[in-house]
Amino acid sequence: MMADKTYVEDIDRSLYDFRNEDKDAYRLEDGLTEEIVLQISEEKNDPDWMRQLRLESLKLYNEIDFPNWGPSIEGLDIDHIATYVRKNTKMADNWDAVPEEIKDTFEKLGIPQAERKSLAGVGAQYDSELVYHNVKEDVARQGVVYSDIESALRGEYAGLIKEKFMKLIPPNDHKFAALHGAVWSGGSFVYVPKGVKVDIPLQSYFRLNAKGAGQFEHTLIIVEDGADLHFIEGCSAPKYNVANLHAGCVELYVGKGARLRYSTIENWSKNMYNLNSKRAVVEEGGRIEWVSGSFGSHISYLYPMSILKGDNSQMEFTGISFAGTGQNLDTGAKVVHTGKNTSSYINTKSISKGGGVCTFRSSVRIDRTAEGSKSSVSCESLMLDSISRSDTIPAMDIRTNKADVGHEAQIGRISDEAVFYLMSRGLSEEDAKALIVSGFADNVSKELPLEYAIEMNNLIRLEMKGSIG
Amino acid sequence: MIRMNKLPAGTFNHLRLNETEVDYEPGRPEIIEISDNAELEFDKEGDKQILINVPDNRNITVSMAYDFEGTLNARTDINLGKGSGLKIIQANVSESSGRLINRVSGKVGDRAELEIIQMFPDSGIVYSDLTADLAGDGSSADISCAYFTGGDGILDMNYVVNHYGRMSNSRIHASGALADKAYKTFRGTIDFKTGSSGSKGDEREKVILLDEGVINRSIPLILCTEEDVEGAHGAAIGSLDEDIMFYLKSRGISPEEAKRLVIFGMFESLLMQAGNESLGSKVQKCLQKIRM
Numbered sequence: 001m002m003a004d005k006t007y008v009e010d011i012d013r014s015l016y017d018f019r020n021e022d023k024d025a026y027r028l029e030d031g032l033t034e035e036i037v038l039q040i041s042e043e044k045n046d047p048d049w050m051r052q053l054r055l056e057s058l059k060l061y062n063e064i065d066f067p068n069w070g071p072s073i074e075g076l077d078i079d080h081i082a083t084y085v086r087k088n089t090k091m092a093d094n095w096d097a098v099p100e101e102i103k104d105t106f107e108k109l110g111i112p113q114a115e116r117k118s119l120a121g122v123g124a125q126y127d128s129e130l131v132y133h134n135v136k137e138d139v140a141r142q143g144v145v146y147s148d149i150e151s152a153l154r155g156e157y158a159g160l161i162k163e164k165f166m167k168l169i170p171p172n173d174h175k176f177a178a179l180h181g182a183v184w185s186g187g188s189f190v191y192v193p194k195g196v197k198v199d200i201p202l203q204s205y206f207r208l209n210a211k212g213a214g215q216f217e218h219t220l221i222i223v224e225d226g227a228d229l230h231f232i233e234g235c236s237a238p239k240y241n242v243a244n245l246h247a248g249c250v251e252l253y254v255g256k257g258a259r260l261r262y263s264t265i266e267n268w269s270k271n272m273y274n275l276n277s278k279r280a281v282v283e284e285g286g287r288i289e290w291v292s293g294s295f296g297s298h299i300s301y302l303y304p305m306s307i308l309k310g311d312n313s314q315m316e317f318t319g320i321s322f323a324g325t326g327q328n329l330d331t332g333a334k335v336v337h338t339g340k341n342t343s344s345y346i347n348t349k350s351i352s353k354g355g356g357v358c359t360f361r362s363s364v365r366i367d368r369t370a371e372g373s374k375s376s377v378s379c380e381s382l383m384l385d386s387i388s389r390s391d392t393i394p395a396m397d398i399r400t401n402k403a404d405v406g407h408e409a410q411i412g413r414i415s416d417e418a419v420f421y422l423m424s425r426g427l428s429e430e431d432a433k434a435l436i437v438s439g440f441a442d443n444v445s446k447e448l449p450l451e452y453a454i455e456m457n458n459l460i461r462l463e464m465k466g467s468i469g
Numbered sequence: 470m471i472r473m474n475k476l477p478a479g480t481f482n483h484l485r486l487n488e489t490e491v492d493y494e495p496g497r498p499e500i501i502e503i504s505d506n507a508e509l510e511f512d513k514e515g516d517k518q519i520l521i522n523v524p525d526n527r528n529i530t531v532s533m534a535y536d537f538e539g540t541l542n543a544r545t546d547i548n549l550g551k552g553s554g555l556k557i558i559q560a561n562v563s564e565s566s567g568r569l570i571n572r573v574s575g576k577v578g579d580r581a582e583l584e585i586i587q588m589f590p591d592s593g594i595v596y597s598d599l600t601a602d603l604a605g606d607g608s609s610a611d612i613s614c615a616y617f618t619g620g621d622g623i624l625d626m627n628y629v630v631n632h633y634g635r636m637s638n639s640r641i642h643a644s645g646a647l648a649d650k651a652y653k654t655f656r657g658t659i660d661f662k663t664g665s666s667g668s669k670g671d672e673r674e675k676v677i678l679l680d681e682g683v684i685n686r687s688i689p690l691i692l693c694t695e696e697d698v699e700g701a702h703g704a705a706i707g708s709l710d711e712d713i714m715f716y717l718k719s720r721g722i723s724p725e726e727a728k729r730l731v732i733f734g735m736f737e738s739l740l741m742q743a744g745n746e747s748l749g750s751k752v753q754k755c756l757q758k759i760r761m
Contacts, residue, residue: 069479069487361480368681383696386663391692393480398685398706401647401678407689407704411661413696 028084037182040084057171057181064175071299071328076243076273083183085127085210093134111205121146123204128185145191152189168251168279176275180249187217197228208237214245225255232263239269252280261289268296275301284310291447292319294331305334308342315344320444323356332361337370346377352388359391371402381411473598474627477658489625495542508532514539525550532558532745540568547575556584558743562751566593579605586743589616590755600629603637615736616645627656632665644675644735647683658690661698672702725761
């Protein structure tokens with residue numbers, strides 16, 4: 001006989017679910033046409049090569065099919081998405097210069113406070129454009145560049161941007177990479193010179209306020225040989241009754257012996273289609289660490305990919321997904337080993353409840369050249385009721401006999417014995433289950449800076465808060 | 470063209486794992502009906518359809534030895550009545566590099582037990598597709614496979630167990646070794662459907678990669694729409710354990726012989742589980758011919 005179970009309420013998103021009116025905003029008409037793409041290009045004063053890239057990407061977008069293996073994206077109609085929305089304000093480098101309404105938005109989300117307390121620099125994007133960007137003086141003095149990508153396109157690093165932009169994720173990679181190439185706007189450029197270790201993290205926060213709009217920011221990070229960086233990405237949006245779209249692109253270059261940690265707490269609203277692409281290439285002895293928390297979105301397709309190109313390079317992916325009512329989160333990771341003695345470790349947890357769908361999807365490929373490489377994949381899934389769904393779809397493709405690959409996966413529900421034990425120690429059933437789920441997510445929270453771990457645990461606690469039924 | 474080995478839930482198209490297309494036009498099959506113990510030998514190419522119907526509360530064993538040249542397209546449809554049991558042993562013991570297209574689908578009734586043992590010792594090209602629907606409460610499926618694929622051999626497998634009944638149990642265990650330019654694909658799915666409360670599923674795969682030119686692809690799935698279940702899968706893929714090799718060498722056993730012993734070990738437990746001496750000796754004969 002099945003044990004009684006806790007009824008779990010949906011997440012309280014009031015913290016994120018506030019919206020500003022679209023007044024004082026420049027908004028291109030909905031849809032995706034060559035005219036719109038050229039208007040964006042004009043708006044951003046693109047160099048010729050970028051305008052060409054946009055037009056080629058648009059052509060590819062019209063040629064490439066939608067993926068047929070993931071969650072349905074039938075509810076997304078690009079003809080009803082505004083691909084470019086900009087507030088009538090210029091980017092500022094101090095919060096006082098940011099318009100009151102936007103500043104108030106980021107104050108509510110805690111961004112300026114976090115900057116003062118625990119960050120080396122912050123970029124804040126509101127709809128299609130950055131509205132604030134700043135980096136601490138002592139970090140800038142070390143030669144670290146943290147700017148909006150449009151400024152970088154015209155400055156000292158213009159050549160570097162041209163060399164790297166959409167080279168890791170080319171527009172022909174998949175349909176949403178092509179879409180991104182056509183209409184990208186905003187995002188950050190980070191350059192960490194050789195040997196420089198940035199002790200405290202940089203953060204970009206993306207807020208999509210406009211109804212029925214898309215956000216297509218591009219993040220390009222270059223961590224030179226022997227350098228070290230932790231970059232944090234946060235995102236949220238108010239909920240509307242029409243589809244919103246996020247198709248960002250993140251390209252990371254990790255030099256020899258360098259380390260980059262890329263952390264994401266994704267909390268988009270439940271009308272969001274999150275079709276994001278992230279990819280890193282790691283040189284000899286370098287290390288990429290992904291920490292990923294997926295809590296929001298209506299539909300997510302998200303599989304950060306690492307290319308372990310250099311010998312002895314490493315990758316670690318730690319992720320958690322929490323899908324509730326109306327959510328279908330298809331997440332995971334990809335890794336390609338081409339260098340010798342490379343190693344990868346993928347460790348994920350997922351929780352499904354209230355009809356939510358979590359899919360863990362991964363791909364590990366070890367090429368013939370990657371002798372001595374090792375890979376380990378571990379995923380655990382919790383089902384909190386029988387109207388939800390949890391799928392695990394891990395693929396492994398091994399092309400050398402000098403490799404060692406392991407995979408473990410488990411699916412189940414909260415153990416009755418564990419709940420009984422905690423209740424015998426005086427906890428209510430609700431608290432016992434919330435504690436178990438927090439412990440289940442511990443692998444991710446312990447990898448985040450304290451402030452972000454607290455935010456993530458708050459999200460889980462809110463999610464688990466409910467009545468016994 | 471036969472389209473088979475389809476994943477119940479597809480994945481990235483570029484991996485080319487979602488299904489397999491086999492260039493073969495099936496003809497009208499010879500139909501073989503079975504409801505009692507049987508030992509079948511397939512020594513000719515062609516199309517076969519084996520219908521196995523096990524009445525309530527009966528237990529039977531059916532062995533199938535494949536020893537043929539050319540292409541053999543064998544389809545086995547199984548229906549297990551309440552409280553019945555069926556053990557199927559399938560072994561491809563062809564000495565020629567024939568092509569086996571082996572498809573099995575079964576429906577398992579209340580408290581019925583389906584046990585399938587498959588052995589593929591160095592046998593050309595094998596496509597193996599197996600689906601078991603655990604329709605009845607307390608039903609079970611126990612699927613074991615051992616293989617060695619060498620030369621230019623292709624082994625393309627797909628095992629799917631659908632849990633519909635309550636308290637149903639499944640186990641999929643596959644282990645094998647790859648040598649030369651072998652190309653092997655393993656798909657395994659345990660699918661807990663809504664209503665299959667109290668069910669358990671376990672899926673394991675162990676692969677030993679003996680030579681540089683081998684390609685191993687594995688995709689073990691768990692799909693779940695039921696809360697009250699326990700599912701697990703695991704895979705271990707790598708070269709021969711150096712400690713085992715060292716131990717065997719220290720006992721005067723050459724590396725080649727050591728590899729052969731490890732391969733024999735993978736089949737040994739299944740041969741014992743099968744308990745069919747004549748089929749077992751044919752498998753042993755195939756294994757002895759393996760060149761390292």
